[in-house]
Amino acid sequence: MNHIQEQIKKSITLHIIKTEKFKTNLLAVYLTTPLQKETVTLNALIPAVLKRGSKNMKTSEEISKILEEMYGATFDCGIDKIGDNQVLKFYLESINNEFLPTQENLLQESINKLLEIVFNPLIEENKFKEEYVNSEKENLKQIIEGKIDNKAQYAFTRCIEEMYKNEPYGLYKYGYVEDIASIDSKKLYNQYNELLKTCKIDIFISGKIEENILNLIKENENIQKIEEHEAKYVVNSIKKPQQKEINTVEEKMEISQGKLVIGLDIDEETKESKYVATIYNAILGGIPTSKMFQNVREKASLAYTASSSYLKHKNNIFVRCGIEISNYEKALELIKQQIEDMKKGEFTEEDINSAKTNIIATIKSIPDEQDTEISYYFGQELSEIKMNFEEYEGNINKVTKQDIINFANKVKINTIYFLKGN
Amino acid sequence: MQIIENLKVKEKLYIEKLENGLTVMIIPKKNIQKKYVIFGTNFGSIDNHFIDPKTNEEIKIPDGVAHFLEHKMFEQKSGKNSLDTLSALGVDANAYTTNDHTAYLFETTENFYEALDELMDYIQNPYFTDENVEKEKGIIGQEIKMYEDHPGWQVYLNTMKCMYKENPVRDDIAGSIESISQINKEILYTCYNTFYHPSNMALVVCGDFEPEEILKEIKSRLIEKEKQAEIKRIYPPKEEKILQKEKTVKMEVNTPLFMIGFKDNQQEKENIVKKHIAIEIILNILLGQSSELYKKLYEQGDLISTPDLDYEFSKQYAHILISGQSKNPKEIVLKVTEKIQDLKKNGINEEEFNRIKKKIYGNYVTEYNSVAEISRMFLADYFKGINSFDYLENYNLITLDYTTQILNEIFTEENMVVSIVETN
Numbered sequence: 004m005n006h007i008q009e010q011i012k013k014s015i016t017l018h019i020i021k022t023e024k025f026k027t028n029l030l031a032v033y034l035t036t037p038l039q040k041e042t043v044t045l046n047a048l049i050p051a052v053l054k055r056g057s058k059n060m061k062t063s064e065e066i067s068k069i070l071e072e073m074y075g076a077t078f079d080c081g082i083d084k085i086g087d088n089q090v091l092k093f094y095l096e097s098i099n100n101e102f103l104p105t106q107e108n109l110l111q112e113s114i115n116k117l118l119e120i121v122f123n124p125l126i127e128e129n130k131f132k133e134e135y136v137n138s139e140k141e142n143l144k145q146i147i148e149g150k151i152d153n154k155a156q157y158a159f160t161r162c163i164e165e166m167y168k169n170e171p172y173g174l175y176k177y178g179y180v181e182d183i184a185s186i187d188s189k190k191l192y193n194q195y196n197e198l199l200k201t202c203k204i205d206i207f208i209s210g211k212i213e214e215n216i217l218n219l220i221k222e223n224e225n226i227q228k229i230e231e232h233e234a235k236y237v238v239n240s241i242k243k244p245q246q247k248e249i250n251t252v253e254e255k256m257e258i259s260q261g262k263l264v265i266g267l268d269i270d271e272e273t274k275e276s277k278y279v280a281t282i283y284n285a286i287l288g289g290i291p292t293s294k295m296f297q298n299v300r301e302k303a304s305l306a307y308t309a310s311s312s313y314l315k316h317k318n319n320i321f322v323r324c325g326i327e328i329s330n331y332e333k334a335l336e337l338i339k340q341q342i343e344d345m346k347k348g349e350f351t352e353e354d355i356n357s358a359k360t361n362i363i364a365t366i367k368s369i370p371d372e373q374d375t376e377i378s379y380y381f382g383q384e385l386s387e388i389k390m391n392f393e394e395y396e397g398n399i400n401k402v403t404k405q406d407i408i409n410f411a412n413k414v415k416i417n418t419i420y421f422l423k424g425n
Numbered sequence: 426m427q428i429i430e431n432l433k434v435k436e437k438l439y440i441e442k443l444e445n446g447l448t449v450m451i452i453p454k455k456n457i458q459k460k461y462v463i464f465g466t467n468f469g470s471i472d473n474h475f476i477d478p479k480t481n482e483e484i485k486i487p488d489g490v491a492h493f494l495e496h497k498m499f500e501q502k503s504g505k506n507s508l509d510t511l512s513a514l515g516v517d518a519n520a521y522t523t524n525d526h527t528a529y530l531f532e533t534t535e536n537f538y539e540a541l542d543e544l545m546d547y548i549q550n551p552y553f554t555d556e557n558v559e560k561e562k563g564i565i566g567q568e569i570k571m572y573e574d575h576p577g578w579q580v581y582l583n584t585m586k587c588m589y590k591e592n593p594v595r596d597d598i599a600g601s602i603e604s605i606s607q608i609n610k611e612i613l614y615t616c617y618n619t620f621y622h623p624s625n626m627a628l629v630v631c632g633d634f635e636p637e638e639i640l641k642e643i644k645s646r647l648i649e650k651e652k653q654a655e656i657k658r659i660y661p662p663k664e665e666k667i668l669q670k671e672k673t674v675k676m677e678v679n680t681p682l683f684m685i686g687f688k689d690n691q692q693e694k695e696n697i698v699k700k701h702i703a704i705e706i707i708l709n710i711l712l713g714q715s716s717e718l719y720k721k722l723y724e725q726g727d728l729i730s731t732p733d734l735d736y737e738f739s740k741q742y743a744h745i746l747i748s749g750q751s752k753n754p755k756e757i758v759l760k761v762t763e764k765i766q767d768l769k770k771n772g773i774n775e776e777e778f779n780r781i782k783k784k785i786y787g788n789y790v791t792e793y794n795s796v797a798e799i800s801r802m803f804l805a806d807y808f809k810g811i812n813s814f815d816y817l818e819n820y821n822l823i824t825l826d827y828t829t830q831i832l833n834e835i836f837t838e839e840n841m842v843v844s845i846v847e848t849n
Binding site for chain 1: 433434435456457458459506508509511512513514515516517518532533534535536560561562563564565567568570571573574576676677678679680713714715717720723724726729750752780781783784785786787788790791793794795796849
């Protein structure tokens with residue numbers, strides 16, 4: 004297998020993905036910690052402050068210049084929500100030595116630079132540099148408030164928030180404006196130290212690798228100084244949803260197209276059901292032959308975007324479409340009809356086969372994209388399910404029509420969210 | 426087949442113009458599972474007025490026909506939709522329309538030849554009816570409305586409207602609800618017969634292929650078509666000057682959006698790649714990640730991420746675009762203007778120039794990571810008269826003097842426009 008996993012120390016896992024498909028090497032560092040209202044905003048601020056400067060590269064301008072000299076190596080960081088975890092993500096991508104016009108070892112340098120940014124921050128008087136924290140607080144506020152700028156994404160996020168009210172997964176990954184004011188550089192630095200003492204750390208290195216990466220990482224002084232600890236994070240597992248009434252939410256904005264999002268629960272908790280869910284979703288709205296695309300878009304001509312997606316870490320399906328605001332009732336009825344038809348088994352063997360072929364094709368193409376392959380292995384790491392592409396394919400192929408019908412009868416609407424015009 | 430090799434990225438391009446006029450480009454990629462094919466026609470949203478090469482008749486069509494055709498090409502006489510057929514084969518199929526071309530593509534790990542059958546069949550055999558044309562108006566209508574709520578698209582279109590008075594690049598690629606209402610099957614057939622002739626098209630494949638073999642497979646799927654004379658396209662006269670300096674609209678956004686445009690009316694085709702590289706260098710020095718100005722605007726809180734820096738061009742238009750989100754768009758415009766003056770007066774720093782060149786080299790190499798990106802790049806560049814490898818071959822030839830000359834010629838006050846989307 005091309006994915007090798009090594010324990011650097013308790014809580015730090017190194018993943019090496021050897022591949023010759025790319026011109027670049029991609030490095031990633033993920034810090035994983037449980038989502039909590041008390042820390043979500045603080046954690047969201049950490050990557051933003053770290054990217055401003057480290058102990059040996061004191062400003063973002065200096066970092067940028069160094070990266071540009073490394074033939075345009077690119078650094079990126081962000082925040083993600085995976086199941087009930089908040090994940091702080093850091094990436095560095097650089098050209099593989101083979102494609103450089105000069106002889107240099109960019110991989111080694113890239114590893115050192117990335118670890119330096121994440122684990123060796125610029126500290127002044129035992130706290131983060133005040134100026135950086137203050138300006139990043141402002142930026143974070145703007146990012147949180149900018150949630151409304153992408154209407155489709157906003158509607159999707161709002162539907163999730165409604166479904167997971169007062170639960171970790173309902174938290175916004177960037178946190179809350181009202182929690183920003185009380186943050187100062189001391190408090191943030193304390194949280195950073197706390198995080199490094201408790202979080203799960205995963206380091207991914209993908210590319211054409213000849214060096215002894217394991218030693219390189221083990222001997223890196225920024226890695227050595229991280230204290231050995233028990234990693235606290237939430238293993239992603241399926242839980243049965245709480246039975247309740249359908250929650251209907253409508254919101255108004257100055258827009259010309261309405262965005263309808265329907266969140267579905269699945270009353271099932273076996274591991275096998277995840278494969279059935281993937282196929283069910285493809286037939287309902289995942290691919291062009293799906294019910295959503297065919298009936299809501301092509302036949303009824305109600306929408307341009309009409310689809311569904313399966314959120315595997317939380318075991319939910321979301322149906323989404325952009326419609327004429329006045330067509331709300333009509334679209335909703337039609338979508339409910341599609342969900343009912345799934346229960347009655349109104350889909351063909353052909354539909355099942357296209358769904359399976361599509362899912363398998365997607366799986367097979369994972370190694371052709373560097374970041375997708377990293378995400379795939381990280382997803383497995385968080386759910387503690389280790390499976391290679393062939394096993395996954397086998398599990399998909401096993402699913403029968405009766406499995407899908409049984410599954411369809413466990414699908415229930417949890418929330419109907421509609422974003423409409425004023 | 427002509428073979429062009431690039432030693433920097435270690436890739437080869439096999440290119441052949443077939444007897445019927447179709448250009449085929451093959452970029453073999455060993456050890457990659459995915460195979461990608463893209464079939465494009467040099468017909469985009471700006472091609473609204475032309476002389477039919479068969480009848481010599483002058484034809485004007487409503488806005489949005491190229492895009493409408495893109496939607497309708499999938500329809501088959503059998504009642505089946507080719508997108509469904511491709512999807513059933515486990516193939517990820519799609520299509521898109523730009524200002525200057527329309528492309529149909531798929532990406533797959535299996536059933537490649539079955540899918541190629543379908544792709545080449547539906548593109549060569551259109552089936553339009555009054556009913557299927559009418560039905561599409563509702564779907565495209567919703568696509569247009571989706572973009573109406575898209576602040577990034579609005580700030581872009583308004584930039585075009587400031588720069589151009591009549592050039593069709595100022596209109597939405599999809600047209601408007603009103604213009605698409607005038608589209609009927611006759612218009613679609615006329616445009617199809619004119620622009621979907623092999624002599625106006627190109628096909629690119631990228632993946633683990635034997636070049637000779639895949640070329641044979643492609644040839645065997647082509648149907649005979651009568652030779653066609655070159656299509657005469659009619660565009661509004663070239664507009665030297667911008668139309669208006671500024672356009673501001675209000676939308677429901679939290680942070681305002683801005684786009685600064687510089688119209689480039691000094692088009693000389695033979696230098697376009699060099700010019701493009703020089704412009705990329707200037708844009709990076711002006712407002713890139715490591716620039717002094719970006720640092721300043723970031724520290725002031727006026728920018729929270731690097732702006733998008735683009736040079737967009739075809740044979741009919743060319744412009745530089747700087748865009749992003751800012752609480753204070755006016756300040757960005759002011760500072761960019763000042764910085765350009767400063768660069769002109771004090772010259773471009775040589776160390777910075779060399780560093781940015783290295784960065785740009787890395788960006789060009791990275792483009793060869795994905796079969797999708799490679800194929801799309803070669804197709805789009807082909808319709809502009811460019812071989813994509815030229816960027817890698819030319820980057821080292823760009824001098825500081827040449828870059829300074831481009832700076833002085835194009836980044837001028839009178840070429841500059843500003844588009845802003847403000848908060849409600």
